[in-house]
Amino acid sequence: MSKGKELSFTLNNKPVTVEVEPHTILLDLLREKLGLTGTKRGCGEGECGACTVIVNNEAVNACLYPAWKVENCSVLTVEGLGSEENLHPLQEAFLETGAVQCGFCTPGMLMSSYALLQKTPDPDDDEIKTALAGNLCRCTGYVKILEAVKKAAYKMKQSEVNEEK
Ligand code: FES
Ligand code: FES
Known part of the structure; x- marks a missing residue:
């Protein structure tokens, strides 16, 4: 062996x-x-x-x-x-916008979105679509996923602002 x-x-x-x-x-x-x-x-x-x-x-x-x-x-x-008790803003946003249906694509979507937001904290639609081009979802039609990433970007920006206060 x-x-x-x-x-x-x-x-x-x-x-x-x-x-x-x-x-x-x-x-x-x-x-x-x-x-x-x-x-x-x-x-x-x-x-x-x-x-x-x-x-x-x-x-x-x-x-x-x-x-x-x-x-x-x-x-x-x-x-x-994130954890169940302490969800990452992306996880919160995916749940809040209905971007999770069967959930099979969700871990991959979250990780690609995370990589995007690390480099581009305020992405536009095209940047999100490009970042998620390799992630397929059979359930959501992508609109909610796009919305979720934008919402997460906003939440992350807000938490930074709050930390600075
Ligand atoms: S399982 Fe890796 S890209 Fe599909
Ligand atoms: S939520 Fe089912 S594949 Fe994306």
């Missing part, structure tokens, strides 16, 4: 060291080895965005991303975005 290699990285702001096989894909590492099943497997081919996570501030498709590439990187999954 092939021997795995130790991989160390930061996952949701905590250091992690795990053994991985050379061919392990990040999505399998997260879901199967580390039990973080919030990140979904849709197509498994880089087409649907259900598996989107953030690696060093960039949204990536975890279903195509070799696990070894996250060595010394910072990885953020939906589990690290």
Whole structure:
């Protein structure tokens, strides 16, 4: 049996060291080895965005991303975005606007939106559409998702203003 290699990285702001096989894909590492099943497997081919996570501030498709590439990187999954008791503004906004229906696409949508808002805190419609172009939703028709991202941007701006007061 092939021997795995130790991989160390930061996952949701905590250091992690795990053994991985050379061919392990990040999505399998997260879901199967580390039990973080919030990140979904849709197509498994880089087409649907259900598996989107953030690696060093960039949204990536975890279903195509070799696990070894996250060595010394910072990885953020939906589990690290917020908690049930303390939702991230994006999670609040998605719920408030009805942008969550079956919910299967939601973790990926949230993570792509998060990556966008880190770089572009006040995005216009086209910027949101471009950022979410790789995330498919069968249920919502996207209008509510667009609205949710704008609402989250507003909430995040307001909380910054409040912090400055
Ligand atoms: S599961 Fe990764 S893009 Fe569809
Ligand atoms: S809410 Fe069902 S796929 Fe998007």
